[in-house]
Amino acid sequence: RWNGAQAVSFHAKSEQGCVLQAVLTLLETLEEEESILLEAFIPTAHVVRPGNSSPQPNLAVRICAVVCRSRKDQPLLSKVVCGVGRADKPLKHQATVPQTLESSLRQWGLKDEAQIAAIHAQIKQKAEAAMKAFMDMEDGLSVEQRGGRRAQTDIIGVDFLLSSEEQVLQLVALEMNSQLCLETCSVFESMGRVVGAPAGEAARPLVETMMRRAQCHLMEGKHVLVIGAGGVSKKFVWEAARDYGLKIHLVESDPNHFASQLVQTFIHYDTTDHKRDEEHAQRLLGLVQERGLHLDGCLSYWDDCMVLTALVCEGLGLRCSSPTAMRVAKQKSRTHLHLLRRRKEGARWPSAALYAVPCCHLESHTDVERAASHISFPGVMKLEYGAGAVGVKLVEDAQQCHLHFDKISRDLQDDSDHPGIGLGWGNAMLLMEYVSGTEHDVDLVMYEGRMLGAFVSDNGPTRVPNFTETAACMPTCLPPDREAQLIRAAYQCCLGCGLTDGVFNVELKLTASGPKLIEINPRMGGFYLRDWIQEIYGVDIMLASVMVACGVVPLLPARSRPRMHLVGVMCLVSQHLQALKSTASLETLQALHERGVIRLNLLDDELVSSEYEEPYCNVACASSSRREACLKLLGICQVLGIDSPHYPVAHFLSHFK
Structure with a gap:
């Protein structure tokens, strides 16, 4: 009823009679629960323009900020x-022509870029704080007071003006409104279309929030079979499933696995011998039928179980990439040799064979001798079905190949020697040519062969000769054309192997002549990747993988603007045992994580050093710039004792420029 400024009036402090008359006039029109606000008039600051003696009009600037509720109920200035x-006179939204903050401040006399940036930062901080206060107030209301169980405010407008006190500019909040600021921003964006300005920025976070809530509502109560529980690094799966309201039915070889208490149904079944996956699949189909489970989807987050999952999905008629495609992707040499045999994809794209690397499968010393005569050195030896870089080594000649083959054949024979790295498939190896260049991960979301989303991260220099991961950053440092090359290469390699439905992690190197494939992990990216993608882009690839498995197309933001830069470093027990027991203890790291100083991803729960080790945890820092994130991380690593001459964090971060 009081929309706009029709009831607003300005009065001099000395004109008490006029103030009284204005109040009395308004009182006659008030209805129940309405009131009148009398407050001090705060003028817009007057900026003196040096060298400009011409008379200046007395103008006011009304700053209009739109804030949306974003992921995890965080306010976000849009x-x-x-x-x-x-x-x-009262400055009404509809009675002014909207323009940018920068143009307004320059027109007003402010030219300093740093000062303009500081004002924008202050607007962001105060507007988001206003939205947070509003959300906190709503949290204290009853369901009836809010208007329903799921009723909530997802967008507000906050109006400010710039005042000054003792020649210091101050931001003053005028009011909060539900639609006037959004209307003003829509008018501004509509005008900007004719000059190519981006459209939809004001409401984009709101629409993304609406879509996210709708997708969560759609998935609530879905029954999903998960094969293989994984380790501590997959603990987030069970927590997220609970938060999304998913009904998880878990198949796991370990009867005492901690996840058995966190799911709807726990099915103990030993799947460790993956050479018998066809037999396992038939047994699992029988167990599903015996228990009367009505499943909406079936998937796995564990490397070893991907082929078995595809076989079960095929038997249940659920969405998944084919078992053949999973087998091609699971065996590393088969992936490359399969792609090398592919011809041109069509008129538009080069063949996926461009991205494959020459390699040979190894099961005996005869195979090693033959491979050494065909592959150019230096080369890389690794387990065919391996994970986590366990058993990977740079080799310079045939003799080193034979020695490493002997060592792996002796040390890593079956799953009991090192659980969770693929030894249930055997300990066959491969030799492939070494490819120089920077290393990157591409996480793809695919549905019916269509790419719905792609997220690129950069890896720092690995620790030669074993290629253990050291550091990573996201978003990528690459220019757009090189990032596009990686995404296209990852997508073509997945399609070339027959992968059509799921979330896949593709490891590549970017050389001077373009991308080269390292390997395809036919499951969601591990370690910190799900957490980082969710934090930076607001996309949960874990939820996306469940949606694909349930035959629901995930709707992901189109090229969502990154909210921050994350840079992280791996901690290894062999390098950091002393620090992890003292200055960088788990309690210390968790406390720093809770305070927002670092972002911690725990990957193991035992401080045990071994020759074939995987990372214990990842410690990361966030910032609005990559450089600042790197500096923060380096400083924290020095304080915590993670940085050392034997583990030079500055060197590991040197690629991120």
């Missing part, structure tokens, strides 16, 4: 525009 008008 747009700021301004209206300029006479200072002696």
Whole structure:
């Protein structure tokens, strides 16, 4: 009823009679629960323009900020525009022509870029704080007071003006409104279309939030069979499933696995011998039928179980890439040799064979001798079905190949020697040519062969000769054309292997002549990747993988703007045992994580050093710039004792420029 400024009036402090008359006039029109606000008039600051003696009009600037509820109920500033008008009259949204904050401040006399940036940062901080206060207030309301169980405020507008006190500019909040600021921003974006300005920025976070909530609602109560529980690094799966309201039915070889208490149904079944996956699949189909489970989807987050999962999905008629495609992707040499045999994909794209690397499968010393005569050195030896870089080594000649083959054949024979790295498939190896260049991960979301989303991260220099991961950053440092090359290569390699449905992690190197494939992990990216992608882009690839498995197309933001930069470093027990027991203890790291100083991803729960080790945890820092994130991380690693001459963090971060 009181929308706009029709009931607003300005009065001099000395004109008490006029103030009284204005109040009395308004009182006659008030209805129940309405009231009148009398407050001090705060003028817009007057900026003196040096060297400009011409008379300046007395103008006011109304700053209009739109704030949306984003992921995890965090307020996010989406747009700021301004209206300029006479200072002696109420400045209404509809009575001004919207323009950018930068244009308004420059027109007003502010030219300093740093000062303009500081004002924008202050607007962001205060507008988001206003939204947070509003959300906190709503949290204290009853369901009836809020308007329903799921009712909540997802967007507000906050109006500010710039005042000054003792020549210091101050931001003053005028009001909060539900639609006027959004309307003003829409008018601004509509005008900008004719000059190619981006559209939809004001409402984009709101729409993304609406879509996210709708997808969560759609998935609530879905019954999903998960094959293989994984280790501590997959603990988030069970927590997220609970939060999303998923009904998880877990198949796991370990009867005492901690996840057995966190799921709807626990099915103990030993799947460790993956050479018998066809037999396992038939047994699992029988167990599903015996228990009367009505499943909406079936998937796995564990490397070893991907082929078995595809076989079960095929038997249940559920969405998944084919067992053949999973087998091609699971065996590393088969992936490359399969792609090398492929011809041109069509008129538009080069063949996926461009991205494959010459390699040979190894099961005996005869195979090693033959491979050494065909592959150019230096080369890389690794387990055919391995994971986590366990058993990977740089080799310079045939003699080193034979020695490493002997060592792996002796040390890593079956799953009991090192659980969870693929030894249930055997300990066959491969030799492939070494490819120089920077290393990157591409996480793809695919449905019916269509790429719905792609997320690129950069890896720091690995620790030669074993290629253990050291550091990573996201978003990528690469220019757009090189990032596009990686995404296209990852997508073509997945399609070339027959992978059509799921979330896949593709490891590549970027050389001077373009991307080269390292390997395809036909499951969601591990370690910190799900957490980072969710934090930076607001996309949960874990939820996306469940949606694909249930035959629901995930709707992901189109090229969502990154909210931050994350840079992280791996901690290894062999390098950091002393620090992890003292300055960088788990309690210390968790406390720093809770305070927002670092972002911690725990990957193991035992401080045990071994020759074939995997990372214990990942410690990361966030910032609005990559450089600042690197500096913060380096400083923290020095304080915690993670940085050392034997583990030079500065060197590991040197690629991120």
